Amino acid sequence: MSTLHVLSHSPFIDSRLTSCLRVLGPDDAILLCGDATYALRPDSAPRRALEGQIELFKLFVLEEDILARNLEVPRGVQSVDYPGFVALSIRFDKVNTWL
Template identity: 55%
Template sequence: MTTLHVLSHSPFSDSRFDSCLRLLGAHDGLLLSGDAVYALQPGTAALAALEQRQLRLYALAEDLEARGLQATAQVAALDYPAFVQLTLDYDKVNSWL
């Protein structure tokens, strides 16, 4: 069973980011939204942790733009219609509230 994990909190504010990474399965995906896109800042431990893993990684394009960030080659930047479609591509969705 595949799971899309949706994370919207900064990886620097609490342990949700690390907890999420520990629970990601081989066929799961991770969507960064809101302040979670700060994990893509160059030179951070969060980005290094993401780059070390072979995972399906997505980010909301609007949130990247709002924070002056750009998706790396490993990250698929999505608009809202693509995000909705992505939720249908996985068996379940887990939002890290």
């Protein structure tokens, strides 16, 4: 069963991203939105953690949030708009929002 994991909290203030990476299945994906997009800051520990496992899952980022934080979309990460977010929610069997 595939799961879309939605993260919206900064990886610099808690361990949601680390916990999420531990439970990912082979058909799962992560969508970074809100302050979770800071995980893509160059040369940061969260980005290295994501890059270390990027071959194991799909990684998406909400376009509006990455632009608002003036970050670039790294290679291997797909940017989606709000309709794309809805499409992802339908594509996966489950959606797990890490509140």
